[in-house]
Every structure is written in C-alpha cells, then in structure tokens.
Amino acid sequence: MITEFKHGELESRILFARSRRFEGLGYLRDLIVSAFFPFSEKRRVDLYIGGNPLNALAGLVSRRLGLVRTVVFYKIDYVPRRFKNPIFNHVYQKIDNYCSRECDWTWNLSSIMIERRKERIGPERTGRQIVVPIGSNFERIERYPAEKVSRRRLVYMGTLRPNQGIELAIRAFPLVKRQFPDAELLIIGSGPLEHKLKSLVKEMKVKDVVFTGQIPDHRKVEEILSGCGIGLATYEPSQETYTAFTEPGKVKVYLACGLPVIITKVPQIASDIESRKMGVVIEYSIQDLVEGVTKLIDEEDTYFAARDAAIKFASEFSWSKIFDRAFETVLVRDLQK
DSSP, X not given: OEEEEETTEEEEEEOOOOOSTTHHHHHHHHHHHHHHGGGGSSSOEEEEEESSHHHHHHHHHHHHTTSEEEEEEEEOOOOSOSOSSHHHHHHHHHHHHHHHHHSSEEEESSHHHHHHHHHHHOGGGSOSEEEOOOOBOGGGOOOOOGGGSOTTEEEEESOOOTTSSHHHHHHHHHHHXXXXXXXXXXXXXXXXXXXXXXXXXXXXXXXXXEEEEOOSOHHHHHHXXXXXXXXXXXXXXXXXXXXXXXXXXHHHHHHHTTOOEEEESSSTTHHHHHHTTXXXXXXXXXXXXXXXXXXXXXXXXXXXXXXXHHHHHHHTTBHHHHHHHHHHHHXXXXXXX
C-alpha cells in the first residue's frame, strides 16, 4: 500500500493485493515499487524510512540514484530464523546485515536488537544505531475514571497466533472464576488460532469468555481497553517468537489506557513493568497467572498504584514524543550537513 500525505492531510492511497500462493513475487514487487516511487517526486527526497530490510534496500537504491539524501532502516523486529526455508532465511539475513551497515541510521525497537546485531556482524560494522521504541496514541485516549474501571475484566488484545499466551489465559480462567465469580475474559482480535481457541473454551465449558473478532477502528479498541481492569501479555517462551528480540505493541497500549499488566519474562519491557510496579511479572504457568490476577484484584492499593504508574510511564512514550526525538537526532545531524 502506498499512502501519501501532504501538509498533514491524506492525499492518496494505492492498495496492492498480495497472493499467498506467489508471496515471493509480492516481495519482489514491493522492492521495485519502493525503489522507484521517489521518481514520482519532483525533487530530491530528504528522508526515506524503510520499515523492513527490503524497503530499506530500496531506499539505498534510490540514494545511489540520487533520489534520496538520507536513508533510515526502521527495524521493527528481529528473529534469528525469519523463514523456515534456509535459502530464503540466508538471503533475508544478508540483506538485513547489508542495510544495517549501509543505511545512514538504523532505528530499533529495543536495545537488545542492537546487541544481537553487533554480535552477528560486529560492532564496527553496524552503522549508527538508536532505539526508537513502540509508542501509543496517548494524547487521544480517554481513560476512564479509576472508580469506573471494571477491575475484574481481563483483556487480551492482538493477533490470535501461536506463542502469544492466549491459551494459557483461557486455561487459567476457570481458576480465576472460582475466586472471582464475576470475572470476565475479553479477547480482542482474530487470527489463525481463533477457531482452536473458541473450541477450547467450549471444551472447558468456561463462561464469560468473549471473542470480539478484529476491530478495525483502533479508537474503538482503546475505548474498550480503557474500561477493562487488567491487560494480559503472557507470551510463551519459545525460540520461534519474535517477542524476545523486539517490543510488543500491545503492552504500551494497555499502559496508555491505564491497565496494569500481567506479563511473562519474555520481552524486554517486562523489566520496566517490574521495576516501575506497573503490574505483575510472572513465569509462563497457570498458577503464576492466577496468583497475579488475585494480587491485582484483592490488593486495591497495589492495583491503583500500578494504574497510576502505567499512565505516567505511557505518557513518556507517546508516538509524538518518540518520533520528535528520533527525527531530531536524524535531522540535526544529517540534514544540515
């Protein structure tokens, strides 16, 4: 998709369909379109940001052609094995390494991504790296007054796919219901595990589990979250997960909506949740999850202190503040040269 804005207003949008059967051709097409789209501009582009290795590579091509001045590689995830096919994976990693070396800047969602890249290709070859973390639309979110929040409503938001810990939440929920009969579990999103998870709920005969499906309007999602009590981010420890090497978006949204978070020790942000007391950090186990929920529901002072800490933390990571800092770093150092 190509979306063009002028003076802050949406100018045009072009959608490109992608076939799962010929997915490789879709990647090739994206590379070509991204590389030559700057030709449509009537002037040299000051700043090009590529959101993955192929887009960043296209930016380097455009820079070589004199169409772009500064290229940023916006690295939104890192995983040692991106594709099961070893040839595809080798090519992908080679392009990733090349972009890390040759782009003017690399923006990473977390510091661990920088550390892993330096281990892989050497600190002297990684180029200029900074952390540009995940943010939220903090300023636009209308948080509920604390007394109107349904503290016993647990919520998961995100794609229903493996390694996200949704199954753990469902299996733990009957034990939560024994202690808190009016507890609810809300699951926002859709994905490949949706049918399996709904079948699991029926099989276990669990009440008060609601699947909303995908909600396209993120403002509506934020409104729903703001009325919930606890955000779940119970990622499964796995070599296949991206989460250990990046920063999950849902956690910052939970915090911006005022939700204390129950999170496993998989992503780096779990250390912030623990140190700033914005929720409970657990092992990937049913017992730990139930104990975490119990703590936040039973200990009212703990809950509301975590809520206040969550909102304060999220206010520091609004998208506007994050990109102001990132653009200032790039613009001041590069575009004035």
